[in-house]
Amino acid sequence: MPVISTRRAEVTDAGTVARFVYALQVELLGRMAPGIEIVTQSAATVLADVSVVAVIACGDNEPVGVMVLNECTAIYAGGKFGEISELYVRPDMRSQGIAPHLIAVALSEGRARGWKRLEVGAPWQPKWKRTLDFYLRNGFEEVGPRLCRMI
Numbered sequence: 001m002p003v004i005s006t007r008r009a010e011v012t013d014a015g016t017v018a019r020f021v022y023a024l025q026v027e028l029l030g031r032m033a034p035g036i037e038i039v040t041q042s043a044a045t046v047l048a049d050v051s052v053v054a055v056i057a058c059g060d061n062e063p064v065g066v067m068v069l070n071e072c073t074a075i076y077a078g079g080k081f082g083e084i085s086e087l088y089v090r091p092d093m094r095s096q097g098i099a100p101h102l103i104a105v106a107l108s109e110g111r112a113r114g115w116k117r118l119e120v121g122a123p124w125q126p127k128w129k130r131t132l133d134f135y136l137r138n139g140f141e142e143v144g145p146r147l148c149r150m151i
Contacts, residue, residue, distance in 0.1 A: 006057050006058070006101065008055060009055060017043045021039055021066065051071040055102060065093065067086065067087045069084055069109060081115045085121075089102075
């Protein structure tokens with residue numbers, strides 16, 4: 001098992017964050033994933049937003065994963081809450097405690113910000129059942145599908 005550490009990503013880390021998010025999109029979307037250049041530009045914009053916390057996970061001082069956490073607001077949530085918009089661990093580093101470590105960071109950040117809940121969207125089922133099972137094992141509960149409409 002590697003020694004796992006995390007650090008907050010800065011705008012200067014946009015390339016590193018983008019590589020992980022791009023890999024996530026390719027894994028989920030295949031050929032439909034946007035190009036790495038577009039993802040890198042988006043990463044730089046998102047990392048500059050003060051309501052976003054991005055965390056880079058390192059195993060033995062090498063980046064092995066990333067999590068992007070957003071602060072949201074909703075009446076049903078009682079005000080502010082957190083949403084994990086991206087969480088990705090390199091395939092060769094999975095099942096080594098890295099993703100649970102990132103979730104622990106999200107929970108700690110949420111407590112510090114006074115959030116009452118943390119949400120995450122699981123990918124399509126049943127193809128990504130392993131991902132859903134991971135979140136369920138880590139204390140999340142299913143609350144229904146998430147839908148999207150482009151504007």
